[in-house]
Amino acid sequence: MNSGSDNVIRIKTRSNDGGPRIDKVIISAGGSGYTPATTPSSTTKPVTTPTPTSTSAIPVEGDIILSPNGSMTLQQAIDLIQPGKTIYLKAGTYKYSKTILIKEGNDGLPNARKTLAAYGDREVIIDFSAMTENSSNRGIVLDAKYWHVKGITVKGAGDNGMLLSGHYNIIEKCTFRENRDSGLQLSRYNTSYNTKDKWPSNNLIIDCLSTMNMDSRREDADGFAAKLTCGEGNVFRNCIAINNCDDGWDLYTKKQTGAIGVVTLENCQAIGNGYGVNGKDTGGDGNGYKLGDDTASVPHILINCVAKNNKKHGFTGNGNPAKIVLQNCTGSGNGGKLFDRLDNAIFK
Numbered sequence: 001m002n003s004g005s006d007n008v009i010r011i012k013t014r015s016n017d018g019g020p021r022i023d024k025v026i027i028s029a030g031g032s033g034y035t036p037a038t039t040p041s042s043t044t045k046p047v048t049t050p051t052p053t054s055t056s057a058i059p060v061e062g063d064i065i066l067s068p069n070g071s072m073t074l075q076q077a078i079d080l081i082q083p084g085k086t087i088y089l090k091a092g093t094y095k096y097s098k099t100i101l102i103k104e105g106n107d108g109l110p111n112a113r114k115t116l117a118a119y120g121d122r123e124v125i126i127d128f129s130a131m132t133e134n135s136s137n138r139g140i141v142l143d144a145k146y147w148h149v150k151g152i153t154v155k156g157a158g159d160n161g162m163l164l165s166g167h168y169n170i171i172e173k174c175t176f177r178e179n180r181d182s183g184l185q186l187s188r189y190n191t192s193y194n195t196k197d198k199w200p201s202n203n204l205i206i207d208c209l210s211t212m213n214m215d216s217r218r219e220d221a222d223g224f225a226a227k228l229t230c231g232e233g234n235v236f237r238n239c240i241a242i243n244n245c246d247d248g249w250d251l252y253t254k255k256q257t258g259a260i261g262v263v264t265l266e267n268c269q270a271i272g273n274g275y276g277v278n279g280k281d282t283g284g285d286g287n288g289y290k291l292g293d294d295t296a297s298v299p300h301i302l303i304n305c306v307a308k309n310n311k312k313h314g315f316t317g318n319g320n321p322a323k324i325v326l327q328n329c330t331g332s333g334n335g336g337k338l339f340d341r342l343d344n345a346i347f348k
Contacts, residue, residue: 129156183210232261274311286311294319
């Protein structure tokens, strides 16, 4: 690259159809002026969630920038992006009728994540409203490791807004709304994975909102769900579940698949679940936090969590016999008890 003179960039494709059309290619001069992408650091120790750091505010070489009406799709960008690089989404609404799959093996690295982030401060919406309600019609499936998804809204999916089935991922400052199952769910994607060590683990969900999720049967659409086939070391921090059809959080265990891993919730709020934004009964259960069931003993941990104005109970063990830890957890205005079926819980 010669400074101060014209330069020609040749892009060669190996496919027969010419390959995808690129919206933008970021070029950086080498040498002392080159600044590498800033990527969050993490750790590969077992049962340790990653720590989020700032994504790069300025695109660098290897990043991809998408726009709502651009020629490259989000799926194409996901399949192309390299570790340590970012897919930036310009503000606007991206409409898709098929699941966006970040497949198993499409991994970042512990110190060089793959990132999907909003570009700037304006809202980015990934809209799956064209989907029909069906258990296979999830919005985004994240089945890989070491991704960081930040600052996007996922709405209208025919099932979960996002199925998080991979490991060591960060979901930060995202909104999940009007999906036809739980806004964000941690469970396996590959149904042949029958042991807990293969289920989603060591993920951090931080500063996220889940709201107005509702299924036609009025029994499955929680704000957040870490249930059925969820592994160890998953943490929700500073998240809010408000006005969802069923529960704010559902940590249900199914006898046929066995106990899930311990889930930690820190500084979370469950508000008005079981009621719509109009104040009407949705027909769902309406617990703030459903903390398991009577088929397995799983000692979940809740710290500084709040349950307000939920249709049913604020916090319910739902039969879970474990010593669930509830530290400085409070609430008011719930239709049932604040603390229900938590006989063995440890209150701090």
